[in-house]
Amino acid sequence: MSIDTDTAARVAKLARIRVEDDQLPALAQEFSNILDFIEQLNEVDVEGVEPMVSVTPMRLKRRQDGVTDGGMQDKILSNAPDAREGFFAVPKVVE
């Protein structure tokens, strides 16, 4: 399957990764090669096969819906690139 530069640009946008226009043709080519490789899966008869959701057949454990941790605002914020007054700070979100 061949991926065009518009598709490559759309995927980059969806992934929130900036790709400069002059890089798009090479990226599209790489995607095409990888997808060609993946296309082999079309040879497999998967009729009636369930997609795997869990590697081991076990029921996920349940727990009390209770607070087990918290009260560590300083620790949560300690690695933030920009934290102010107890919050994560980001550029303006709403115009």
Add this chain to the structure above:
Amino acid sequence: MSDLTKLKVAGARDALRAGDVTSVELTEACLAAIEGAGALNAFVHKTPEIALEQARAADARIKEGEAPSMCGIPMGIKDLFCTKGVASQAASRILEGFRPEYESTVTTQLFDAGAVMLGKLNMDEFAMGSSNETSCYGNAVNPWRRGNDDTALTPGGSSGGSAAAVAADLCLAATGTDTGGSIRQPAAFTGITGIKPTYGRCSRWGIVAFASSLDQAGPMTKDVRDAAILLQAMCGHDAKDSTSADLPVPDFEAMLTGDIKGKTIGIPREYRMEGMPEEIEALWTRGREMLADAGAKIVDISLPHTKYALPAYYVIAPAEASSNLARYDGVRYGHRARLASGEGINDMYEKTRAEGFGHEVQRRVMVGTYVLSAGFYDAYYNRARKVRTLIKKDFEEAFAAGVDAILTPATPSAAFGLGEMQEADPVQMYLNDVFTVTVNLAGLPGVSVPAGLDKQGLPLGLQLIGRPWEEGDLLNTAYALERAAGFVEKPAKWW
């Protein structure tokens, strides 16, 4: 004792308990070896103060008696594990400066058992790679060379720093993680032992996530006994990882009898790949003979969907990665791009991720985004998950027919030169994982054991694949193979 760093975990444990050596002495010897091994670029964040403090505490504990096996053992930790207050950046620029406020479950268990952390080990960025060439720290280098040729070789990946450090005797053992072969392939490339346990054996909590349904931690050690000792310390149920198995952890070391009489070993015909080097084929045949000589019954088996494992993996792993790596947005930790005036939050995300992620990581995140996008989810992602079901079923049928373990080559070649794959298509690099990736897709335990040298003097490994949760039995078969192979070669020191 100048050769302290050459000790294995079991030998060091016995020497520590006998009072022949202290953990401080062992730790200082390792720290000196690390200082002298800058050319290998294995340790990327050194933690000598923490190491010596842990070593002193271990010595006190050993003196009191009843110390666990890992007490006082100096080891390296892959950079993928979050270690409290110590840089943990998955070899990525995007986590530059990140110092976790918490400790991963696996490292917590190791430190509770008295293990000593010498530092953090190099790896491929976010564990995405098979040569340690995608690291933001630069390449880790294999201590092995092709005879007298001084070409720098890859230690494999993603756990390349772990493999190089153990093979070069910079530490007694190391942690690794394995999503498609990242413990077993570097172990094979460096002549050491590495086991990826059954999915769910080791808690994933506090390990930077790549592909959550495939990721497992495991030990990288100088022999099978050490792998058993480390694995025991690393395993166990953890309520903080919902996929962690609530099963008792047996005494793996006690299960190493070397007796495999009556065991059935399967040889999968689909692993005989076209163009496979003759030496790999010959090694595989020798492995088969060694296990037969040890009393095992050898049977030819078929795992018909093997061919589709890599393409399925290269849908599932990037899909999960694109979701897991969405968290690196420049808000909560790590790198944030500088913004021009007027740029908004989407510019921040896009610029941060473009600057922070390396090329291979960007490529995989975008492939994952594509296969999960509207209109392609069924065609790619769901189809890959169905193929995964069939791959697992192949193994289940082999085990149901009485096979106890499966013997395969660990890698399709010996270690290659750093940079040699630079011009190759990414798919060529992915082929490194052709023998290992099936095991992750099926969630099974797999161990790589060094079994010989090729014509150029480089180590080659064999892989054994076991039944789910039967790591003890698998390690015992590996132990029998190790004894028969008698691999004792070490790289000649040039660094």
